[in-house]
Amino acid sequence: MEPRAPRLPAGALGAGAPVARRGRLITPHGVVETPAFMPVGTLGAVKGVTPQELAAAGAPILLANLYHLALRPGIDVIERLGGLHRFTGWSGPLLTDSGGFQVWSLGHLRTVDDGGVTFRSHLDGSTWRFTPAAVVDWQERLGVDVAMTLDECLPWPVSREQAAASWERTLDWARQARAAWRGDAGGGLFGIVQGSVFHDLRQRAAGELAALDFDGYAIGGVSVGEPAAERRAVVEQTAAALPPERPRYLMGVGYPADMLHAAMHGIDLFDCVLPARNARHGVLFTREGVLKIRHARFRDDPRPLDPECGCPCCTRLSRAFLHHLMRAGELTGPVLATLHNLRYYLDFMAELRQAIALGALADLAARLASFPAGHGAGDPAGDPRSPRTSRASREDPPGAGPHHPDPQEQRSPDAGRQARPACRDHD
RNA sequence: GGAGGUGUGGCCGAGUGGACAAUGGCAGCAGACUGUAAAUCUGCCGGGCAACGCCCUACGGAGGUUCGAAUCCUCCCGCCUCCA
Numbered sequence: 001m002e003p004r005a006p007r008l009p010a011g012a013l014g015a016g017a018p019v020a021r022r023g024r025l026i027t028p029h030g031v032v033e034t035p036a037f038m039p040v041g042t043l044g045a046v047k048g049v050t051p052q053e054l055a056a057a058g059a060p061i062l063l064a065n066l067y068h069l070a071l072r073p074g075i076d077v078i079e080r081l082g083g084l085h086r087f088t089g090w091s092g093p094l095l096t097d098s099g100g101f102q103v104w105s106l107g108h109l110r111t112v113d114d115g116g117v118t119f120r121s122h123l124d125g126s127t128w129r130f131t132p133a134a135v136v137d138w139q140e141r142l143g144v145d146v147a148m149t150l151d152e153c154l155p156w157p158v159s160r161e162q163a164a165a166s167w168e169r170t171l172d173w174a175r176q177a178r179a180a181w182r183g184d185a186g187g188g189l190f191g192i193v194q195g196s197v198f199h200d201l202r203q204r205a206a207g208e209l210a211a212l213d214f215d216g217y218a219i220g221g222v223s224v225g226e227p228a229a230e231r232r233a234v235v236e237q238t239a240a241a242l243p244p245e246r247p248r249y250l251m252g253v254g255y256p257a258d259m260l261h262a263a264m265h266g267i268d269l270f271d272c273v274l275p276a277r278n279a280r281h282g283v284l285f286t287r288e289g290v291l292k293i294r295h296a297r298f299r300d301d302p303r304p305l306d307p308e309c310g311c312p313c314c315t316r317l318s319r320a321f322l323h324h325l326m327r328a329g330e331l332t333g334p335v336l337a338t339l340h341n342l343r344y345y346l347d348f349m350a351e352l353r354q355a356i357a358l359g360a361l362a363d364l365a366a367r368l369a370s371f372p373a374g375h376g377a378g379d380p381a382g383d384p385r386s387p388r389t390s391r392a393s394r395e396d397p398p399g400a401g402p403h404h405p406d407p408q409e410q411r412s413p414d415a416g417r418q419a420r421p422a423c424r425d426h427d
Numbered sequence: 428g429g430a431g432g433u434g435u436g437g438c439c440g441a442g443u444g445g446a447c448a449a450u451g452g453c454a455g456c457a458g459a460c461u462g463u464a465a466a467u468c469u470g471c472c473g474g475g476c477a478a479c480g481c482c483c484u485a486c487g488g489a490g491g492u493u494c495g496a497a498u499c500c501u502c503c504c505g506c507c508u509c510c511a
Contacts, residue, residue: 280466296456
């Protein structure tokens with residue numbers, strides 16, 4: 001993103017450092033304009049939000065979780081009820097995560113071996129075997145638009161040796177998943193790059209994964225505690241090594257500033273629980289920065305959370321009322337807060353897409369960077385090595401403007417195919 | 428009028444001779460949260476200070492016993508229950 005910054009040689013498939021790009025993810029249940037944010041509905045719903053509300057907020061695609069749905073209510077049940085779309089009432093594109101994240105988050109409830117992952121259910125202690133092929137099969141039975149391969153999401157930090165060994169296993173799983181994938185329903189299968197914070201590992205992994213010809217590629221294993229600067233470096237260099245004509249998905253990220261940074265490096269898809277979870281915890285994203293709505297200072301505040309926001313909360317309710325609901329433990333509080341944060345994220349992505357189209361990413365970066373430090377907006381996107389803000393706004397939008405068309409994105413063989421997710425440039 | 432019970436930090440509520448400035452919970456004041464085991468978790472929460480320790484004030488009030496009392500005794504005050 002910073003033209004003057006030294007970068008590693010481009011990967012075998014990359015002609016150079018990727019830049020921000022607009023695109024379309026074409027799925028059986030609709031087209032997703034990218035870069036896009038995918039709200040997380042682990043159990044089939046974003047907590048507190050109906051499918052209708054989610055659509056009204058502008059969500060283009062919903063993420064759910066295979067691990068959680070397999071344990072409860074079970075793949076069989078959902079399949080019998082007509083698939084995950086029918087079951088959840090969400091008629092737009094659906095992506096399911098494979099359970100790879102639970103390898104990390106449920107660290108003490110699982111064991112990993114070369115063949116897959118054995119979970120001890122967090123619900124009742126029962127034993128569940130997740131193999132690369134089974135995970136693919138289950139997702140196909142759910143009828144999702146985008147399935148993810150089973151991967152091993154490593155903790156941070158790990159040694160280089162651990163990361164390398166783990167990657168060999170995840171790569172093997174990716175091969176098995178690719179072989180098992182049928183894609184009958186028109187969905188696509190994404191592979192997941194791991195490699196912890198080791199750039200050469202990541203780059204190698206990206207290349208090896210690309211050779212398997214997935215419908216899209218995800219960068220996993222970030223946002224597990226590593227420093228933001230390391231994460232950003234990983235994103236930059238991994239993105240550069242991924243096939244440009246396919247969607248790039250940065251898993252679990254993140255704060256708006258992090259998404260902006262990643263988008264500047266050619267990432268197309270994001271997901272994160274942050275807007276929903278923080279909303280439930282009283283932390284609201286606004287165009288002025290973050291508001292902790294439970295703070296006493298909002299008790300008498302008649303203003304909307306964010307006057308520029310069109311969500312059901314901001315259009316007619318005061319900060320004081322939301323403050324009251326959250327403090328009183330009234331369910332409506334977290335619901336409204338979630339609708340707001342989601343709307344903020346989705347609006348932010350719309351602004352991001354527009355900024356890419358207009359070559360105005362620097363303005364967006366500058367505005368984000370102007371947020372008070374420590375308010376949860378993440379570090380400024382412009383310079384991973386500097387927590388200061390002015391830097392970013394001085395730099396040119398890194399190759400994102402109309403004068404920096406990204407030649408990599410054009411005319412991929414799959415660009416026009418509707419049968420499976422594809423990502424391509426606009427016009 | 429008689430008998431029994433009870434009174435603890437903003438609220439509820441443990442503690443019944445030293446380890447008690449006093450367990451918990453709530454409320455309050457902050458912090459955290461990144462492919463969701465999270466409407467969760469963590470810290471602070473009588474006052475003061477030259478503050479990893481010390482001092483002051485505190486378990487309804489006043490006295491007393493004791494080396495030592497929120498805890499035992501006496502009286503007073505409030506509240507509750509039962510009997511007249």
